[in-house]
Amino acid sequence: MASLVIVSHSRKLAEGLKEILEQIAKNIKIIAIGGVAVGKSSEGALGSDPVRIKETFLSLANEDAIFVICDFGSTVLAVKYAIKMLPEELIKKIHLIDAPLVEGAYAAAVEISSGSTVEEVIKAAENSRNFHKFS
Numbered sequence: 001m002a003s004l005v006i007v008s009h010s011r012k013l014a015e016g017l018k019e020i021l022e023q024i025a026k027n028i029k030i031i032a033i034g035g036v037a038v039g040k041s042s043e044g045a046l047g048s049d050p051v052r053i054k055e056t057f058l059s060l061a062n063e064d065a066i067f068v069i070c071d072f073g074s075t076v077l078a079v080k081y082a083i084k085m086l087p088e089e090l091i092k093k094i095h096l097i098d099a100p101l102v103e104g105a106y107a108a109a110v111e112i113s114s115g116s117t118v119e120e121v122i123k124a125a126e127n128s129r130n131f132h133k134f135s
Helices: 011-024 050-059 073-084 101-113 118-130
Strands: 002-008 029-034 036-038 041-045 065-070 094-097
Touching: 002 011, 002 050, 002 073, 002 101, 011 029, 011 101, 029 050, 050 073, 065 073, 065 101, 065 118, 073 094, 094 118, 101 118
Parallel strands: 002 029, 002 065, 065 094
Antiparallel strands: 036 041
16 A cells, blocks of 8 residues: 655645545545644644654555655755655655645545556656646
Protein backbone atom coordinates (compact mmCIF):
# COMPACT_ATOMS: atom_id res chain seq x y z
CA MET A 1 0.00 0.00 0.00
CA ALA A 2 1.13 3.55 -0.68
CA SER A 3 0.41 6.80 1.13
CA LEU A 4 0.36 10.43 0.08
CA VAL A 5 1.74 13.04 2.49
CA ILE A 6 0.81 16.68 1.88
CA VAL A 7 3.17 19.13 3.58
CA SER A 8 2.25 22.81 3.68
CA HIS A 9 3.08 25.88 5.70
CA SER A 10 -0.65 26.10 6.36
CA ARG A 11 -2.40 23.37 8.29
CA LYS A 12 -5.73 24.59 6.88
CA LEU A 13 -4.46 24.31 3.31
CA ALA A 14 -3.09 20.80 3.84
CA GLU A 15 -6.29 19.63 5.57
CA GLY A 16 -8.51 21.18 2.88
CA LEU A 17 -6.58 19.49 0.10
CA LYS A 18 -6.72 16.19 1.98
CA GLU A 19 -10.50 16.55 2.29
CA ILE A 20 -10.86 17.04 -1.46
CA LEU A 21 -8.55 14.15 -2.35
CA GLU A 22 -10.32 11.74 -0.02
CA GLN A 23 -13.42 12.21 -2.18
CA ILE A 24 -11.66 10.89 -5.27
CA ALA A 25 -9.19 8.40 -3.78
CA LYS A 26 -10.95 6.47 -1.05
CA ASN A 27 -8.59 3.51 -0.86
CA ILE A 28 -5.33 5.29 0.02
CA LYS A 29 -3.99 6.89 3.15
CA ILE A 30 -3.62 10.66 2.85
CA ILE A 31 -1.82 12.56 5.58
CA ALA A 32 -1.86 16.37 5.92
CA ILE A 33 0.91 18.14 7.79
CA GLY A 34 0.98 21.90 8.20
CA GLY A 35 2.00 24.63 10.55
CA VAL A 36 4.23 24.55 13.59
CA ALA A 37 3.27 24.12 17.22
CA VAL A 38 3.07 27.30 19.27
CA GLY A 39 3.31 26.66 22.99
CA LYS A 40 0.79 23.99 23.94
CA SER A 41 -1.38 24.62 20.90
CA SER A 42 -1.37 21.95 18.20
CA GLU A 43 -3.00 24.38 15.78
CA GLY A 44 0.21 26.34 15.41
CA ALA A 45 1.38 29.12 13.21
CA LEU A 46 2.44 29.07 9.60
CA GLY A 47 5.58 27.05 8.95
CA SER A 48 6.82 23.50 8.69
CA ASP A 49 8.09 21.29 11.50
CA PRO A 50 10.76 18.70 10.61
CA VAL A 51 10.14 16.75 13.82
CA ARG A 52 6.43 16.42 13.08
CA ILE A 53 7.27 15.39 9.51
CA LYS A 54 9.75 12.78 10.75
CA GLU A 55 7.16 11.37 13.16
CA THR A 56 4.66 11.10 10.33
CA PHE A 57 7.13 9.19 8.18
CA LEU A 58 7.89 6.83 11.08
CA SER A 59 4.16 6.17 11.48
CA LEU A 60 4.05 5.09 7.82
CA ALA A 61 6.98 2.67 8.04
CA ASN A 62 4.82 -0.31 7.02
CA GLU A 63 3.77 1.31 3.75
CA ASP A 64 5.31 0.11 0.48
CA ALA A 65 5.75 3.68 -0.78
CA ILE A 66 5.34 7.15 0.68
CA PHE A 67 4.76 9.98 -1.78
CA VAL A 68 5.39 13.50 -0.49
CA ILE A 69 4.28 16.77 -2.05
CA CYS A 70 5.10 20.20 -0.61
CA ASP A 71 3.82 23.72 -1.11
CA PHE A 72 7.18 25.49 -1.64
CA GLY A 73 10.91 25.77 -0.97
CA SER A 74 11.36 25.91 2.78
CA THR A 75 8.83 23.12 3.25
CA VAL A 76 10.93 20.98 0.92
CA LEU A 77 13.96 21.78 3.09
CA ALA A 78 12.05 20.75 6.23
CA VAL A 79 11.07 17.45 4.58
CA LYS A 80 14.65 16.79 3.48
CA TYR A 81 15.89 17.54 6.99
CA ALA A 82 13.29 15.14 8.45
CA ILE A 83 14.34 12.42 6.01
CA LYS A 84 17.96 12.67 7.21
CA MET A 85 16.77 11.62 10.68
CA LEU A 86 15.18 8.38 9.44
CA PRO A 87 16.50 4.83 9.11
CA GLU A 88 17.84 3.94 5.66
CA GLU A 89 15.16 1.30 4.96
CA LEU A 90 12.43 3.92 5.44
CA ILE A 91 14.24 6.55 3.39
CA LYS A 92 14.14 4.20 0.38
CA LYS A 93 10.32 4.22 0.50
CA ILE A 94 9.96 8.03 0.42
CA HIS A 95 9.45 9.74 -2.94
CA LEU A 96 9.44 13.54 -3.15
CA ILE A 97 7.22 14.87 -5.91
CA ASP A 98 8.31 18.05 -7.68
CA ALA A 99 4.94 19.39 -8.80
CA PRO A 100 2.38 22.10 -8.05
CA LEU A 101 0.74 21.28 -4.72
CA VAL A 102 -2.92 20.95 -5.69
CA GLU A 103 -2.57 19.59 -9.22
CA GLY A 104 0.31 17.29 -8.29
CA ALA A 105 -1.45 15.90 -5.23
CA TYR A 106 -4.60 15.29 -7.27
CA ALA A 107 -2.70 13.43 -10.00
CA ALA A 108 -0.70 11.43 -7.45
CA ALA A 109 -3.82 10.44 -5.51
CA VAL A 110 -5.56 9.22 -8.66
CA GLU A 111 -2.52 7.21 -9.74
CA ILE A 112 -1.92 5.72 -6.29
CA SER A 113 -5.56 4.69 -5.98
CA SER A 114 -5.37 3.10 -9.43
CA GLY A 115 -2.46 0.90 -8.35
CA SER A 116 0.11 2.63 -10.54
CA THR A 117 3.83 2.06 -10.12
CA VAL A 118 6.07 4.51 -8.26
CA GLU A 119 7.37 5.82 -11.57
CA GLU A 120 3.85 6.31 -12.97
CA VAL A 121 2.71 8.21 -9.87
CA ILE A 122 5.70 10.54 -9.99
CA LYS A 123 5.40 11.11 -13.75
CA ALA A 124 1.67 11.89 -13.58
CA ALA A 125 2.14 14.30 -10.67
CA GLU A 126 5.08 16.07 -12.28
CA ASN A 127 3.21 16.34 -15.58
CA SER A 128 0.37 18.07 -13.74
CA ARG A 129 2.13 21.36 -14.47
CA ASN A 130 0.31 21.20 -17.79
CA PHE A 131 -3.22 20.94 -16.32
CA HIS A 132 -3.97 24.60 -16.91
CA LYS A 133 -2.34 25.22 -20.25
CA PHE A 134 -4.78 26.57 -22.75
CA SER A 135 -4.39 26.38 -26.53
